[in-house]
Amino acid sequence: MQYQRSSQLFAQAEQVIPGGVNSPVRAFKGVGGTPIFVSKAKGAYLYDEDGNRLIDYINSWGPMLLGHAYEPVISAIKERADRGTSFGMPTELETQIAALAISMVPNIDKIRFVNSGTEACMSAIRLARGFTKRDKIIKFAGCYHGHSDSFLIQAGSGASTFGTPNSPGVTQGTAKDTLLAQYNNLQNVQQLLEANPNEVAAIIVEPVAGNMGCVPPLEGFLEGLRDLCTAHGTLLIFDEVMTGFRLAKGGVQERMQIAADIVCFGKVIGGGLPVGAFAARNEIMNYLAPVGPVYQAGTLSGNPLAMAAGYAMLQAINDDATLFERLDAKTAYLHEGMDQVLKASGIDYTINRLGSMISVHFDARPVIDFDSAKNGDNERFKKFFHGLLQEGVYIAPSAYETWFITDALTYEDLDFTIAAVAKVIKSL
Template structure:
C-alpha cells in the first residue's frame, strides 16, 4: 500500500523542503506518508498506485461541483489554445468582475491576484492606506495565509505543526497584530478601547475553517460590523474558504452582514492558482492605479484561471439549487457520522455550515481555538489512517474543514459512513 507514494516522497525530500510544497500536505499531525495522486473525477481520487478514494479535501475547497468538471476543463482547453498568459488585459477579467459583482453583496470593485494569501495581504495594506492606521485585529486560530501580519496565533498548518507563530516575523510586525478570541465580542471591544484610533482593520474567517469548521455564534458577525462602524475600522471577511461555497454570495449573504472588504482564493479559479479582493468602491479606489496603495502582479487575472473560474461561478449563479443539494448531502453525512460515533460511545462534536463539516473528538462544544484544541488528536490520527485504508481521503489534520461536492452521491456518502463505522472501531481497539 502506498508503495509508489513512499518512493516519490523519498525523492521529493531530497529537493523540496519536507518533500511538499505546502506544509498542510506533509501528514505531520497524522504521521505516515503523504498520498501522491495521479487523477481525479467527481468525488473520486486515484493515487499513483491506482487505488481510489472518496475525496473530502476537494483541493481544499474549490471543487464544489467535483473534480474535472467538464465545463471547467473545456474552458481551460479552449483558452490555453490561444495562450496561457498575456500580461495584458483580457475580456474574461471584465466578465469575471461583473459576475462577482452580480453574485456578492457589497462588492463594488474587485482586484484579481494569484492566491488567497496575496489577497489577504493586499486587503490589509488597503485598509491601512484607507484609514491611515497601522494595527489590525485577527482571531486566534484563524489563518489568512503566510503573510507576516497573519502568523500570530495562526491556525491550519501553523497550528498543526505546533507553531502558532513563525520565526522570521519581526517584532514590529507582531506588535501591529492584535489577537482576539473567535466568537467573543468582548475580547474585540477591549482591544478597540485599549487601542482607540490605532486599529485599521478587523480580519476574520466568518466561518472558521483553519481550526476545523467553526460557525459564528448568533450575533458575532453583526456585532463585529457594529464595532467597526463605531470605531471607523475596516471589516474584512476572509472568504477564501466560504466564498461561493456556503451560499452564492458567500458568508455575507448567508449571515446578512456586509463587510468593507472580502478576500477570495481557490474557488474563484475553480482550483487554478488565483485569489481576489474586493469591496466598497470608496475603499477599493485606494488601490493603484486609481489610488496611492500599490498592488501589482504580472500573472494577476491569468486567462486560464479566469476562464475556469468564470465557467464554475456561472454554473453556481445560474443554478442555485446546487446549494440546496449540498446542504442536504452534508446533513445526510452529519446524521450518519453522528449515529456511528454514538453507537461506539465516542465523544464527538460535529460542526457543519453549508457543505463544510468537521469532526472533533471531544465532548465539549467547539466554538473557538481553545475548544478546538480539546479534540483528541491521537484518536483522530488513528481514525484518519483507518479511513485512508478504507478508501476515504480526509484532510490530514484535525484542524481542517472537510469539503463536500455535489458529485458526492448518496452511495458515496453511505460508503463513507460505513467506512467511519469500521475505522472508529479499529481506532478504538488500538
C-alpha cells in the same frame, strides 16, 4: 491499501523539495505516515499513484465545489490555452468575470484579481491601512489568512499542526501591529478596540472558521463585529477564501445577511487554478493604484487560464438554482450518519457543520474557538484518519482542518463513508 509508489515518490521529493512538499500540511506531520501522491481525479474521487481510489473530502481544500475535472471548466481552460497562456496585458475575460462576481456578491462595487488567497488577504490589509490611515489590525487565534507576516500570529491550520503558530522570520515590529482576539468572543474584541483607540485599521475574520476544524460563528458574533467596526471607524474584512461561492452565491454576506467592508476570495473563484481576489465598495477600491495611492500589482494577476476556469465555475454556480440546497442536504446527511455511529460508540465527540463545511472533533465539549479546538484527542484523530484512508476515504490530514463537500458526491458515496466511519470507530 498499498502505498509503495507514493512512498517512493515522497522519498525522491524529500531530496529536492523542503520536507518533500510544497505546502506543509501535505506532509502528514499532523497524522504521521507518508503522504499520498495523486495521479488523477474525477468527480468525487482521487486516484493515487498506486492505483487506489479514494472518496475525496478535501477537494483541493475547497475549490472543487462541483467535482474534480468538471467538464465546463476543463473545456474553458483548453480553449483559452490554445490562444496563449499569459500576456501581461488586459483581456476582456477579466472584465467579464469581475462583472459576474460583482453581480453575485452583495456590497461590492469593484474587485481585483490576484494569484492566491494569501495575496488577497495581504493586499486587503494594506488597502485597509491605506484607507483608514491606521496601522494595527485585529485577527483571531486559529484563523488562517495565508502566510503573510501579519497573519502568522497564532495562526490555525498547518501552523497549528506543526505547533509553530508564531513562525520564525516574523519580526517583532510586524507582530506588534497584529492584535490577537479570541474567536466568538465579542467582549475580547471590544476590549482591544478600546485599548487601542483610533489605531485599528481592520478586523479580519474567517466568518466561518475552517482552519481549526469547522467552527461556525455563534449567534450574534458577526453582527457584533459589524457594530463594533462601525462604532470605531474600523473596516471589517471577511476572509471568504473558503466560504465565498461555497456557502451561497454571495458567500457568508448573503447567507447571514451581514455586510463586510472588504471581502477576500480564493479557491472556488479560480475553479481549481491559482486565483485570489479582494473586493469592496468604490470609495475603498479606488484607493488602489493606478487610481489611488495604495500600491498592489502582479505580473500573472488575471491570468487568462485562471480567469477562464473561474468564469466557467461562477457561471455554473450562478445558473444552478438548487446547488446550495443539494450541498447542504448532502452535508447534513453525512453529519446525521456519523452522529449516529459516534453516539452509539460512546466515544467523546463533537461534529461542527455549516453549509458544505463539516468536521469531527474528538471532544464532547462544544468547539467554538481555537482553545476548545485544541482540546480534541489528536491521537484518536490520527487513528481515525489512517483508518478511513485504509477504507478508501480521504479526509484532511490534520485535526485542524474542515472537510469540504462536493456536489459530485452521491448518496452511495455518503453511505460508504458512514459505513467506513462505523468500521473505523469500532476499531478505536
